Amino acid sequence: MLNVAPVTLANALVRLEPLSLAHVDGLKRAAADGELWTLRFTSVPDTDDTLGYVQRALQMQAEGHRLPFAVVEVASGEVIGCTSYHDIVPAIDRLEIGWTWYAQRTQRTHVNTTAKLLLLTHAFEVLGAKVVGWRTDNFNLRSQRAIERLGAKRDGVIRHHALRRDGTVRDTVMYSLLAGEWPEVRAHLQWQLKRER
Numbered sequence: 001m002l003n004v005a006p007v008t009l010a011n012a013l014v015r016l017e018p019l020s021l022a023h024v025d026g027l028k029r030a031a032a033d034g035e036l037w038t039l040r041f042t043s044v045p046d047t048d049d050t051l052g053y054v055q056r057a058l059q060m061q062a063e064g065h066r067l068p069f070a071v072v073e074v075a076s077g078e079v080i081g082c083t084s085y086h087d088i089v090p091a092i093d094r095l096e097i098g099w100t101w102y103a104q105r106t107q108r109t110h111v112n113t114t115a116k117l118l119l120l121t122h123a124f125e126v127l128g129a130k131v132v133g134w135r136t137d138n139f140n141l142r143s144q145r146a147i148e149r150l151g152a153k154r155d156g157v158i159r160h161h162a163l164r165r166d167g168t169v170r171d172t173v174m175y176s177l178l179a180g181e182w183p184e185v186r187a188h189l190q191w192q193l194k195r196e197r
Contacts, residue, residue: 002090002127004067009118012074014111016118019057019068019082024050026070026079034104040166041137044101057084057099064088071102071115080106083115085123093130095123110193116150117189124182131178137164138171149192151185152177 006018017023028050031037037046045053060066065088071081081102088095097119102111123129134152136143148154152175161172177185 002088002093002095002129004085004088004090004095004127006061006067007122009069009122010074011114011118014114014118015072015074016069016083016115017072019054019061019070019084021051021054021058023070023079024054026072027054027082029078030080030082030103031101034107036101036104039140040164040168041140041143041170042101043099057082060086066099068099071111073106073111080111083119085119087133093128094133095127095129096133096135097123098134098136112146113150113189113192117186117193120150120177120182120189121186124179129179131176133177134175135172136175138173144173147175150177151181151188153181 008018009016027045028047031044031050032047036042036044057066057068061068065086067085067088069083070079071083072078073080081100083100084098085095086098097116100112100115120132123132133155134147136147138157155174155176158172158174160169162170164170
């Protein structure tokens with residue numbers, strides 16, 4: 001049974017730290033790089049709501065269904081984004097990865113692949129997850145491509161599923177990766193990172 005608890009996950013490039021109020025200013029700067037909150041299909045907080053965003057994430061952690069991380073670039077020490085384990089279901093060893101966003105300057109770089117390799121390694125090899133899931137807005141095509149590049153399988157679409165920040169209702173595209181698929185996906189992600197360097 002999953003026992004998800006705060007932990008720091010890191011390699012030479014990226015560090016995932018348990019999210020705290022100390023990360024608020026760094027998250028504001030990261031979100032401002034590209035004004036990411038203007039995208040209607042993302043969870044990126046605007047600068048006026050970053051404190052509230054962190055407080056809500058920590059409340060969800062206290063309730064036991066989310067473990068949020070600040071994503072830190074090791075070389076600069078800068079906070080460059082946020083990601084989380086969420087929808088944690090210990091009884092069936094399932095969790096999802098989401099609430100993920102990065103400063104625009106780090107998008108389409110090694111950052112997402114590195115962060116997901118850290119999260120997936122911990123989920124499957126330490127926590128003992130049987131399945132890891134993802135979900136994204138049907139209009140967030142960039143996110144869908146990124147999830148598919150990781151090796152996740154598209155499970156389907158849940159129609160009229162969740163509210164967007166603008167009050168409209170989205171369809172949600174669901175993905176998953178099973179524990180038995182992890183060794184091949186791990187090898188592929190490691191190969192991608194070597195190729196990018």
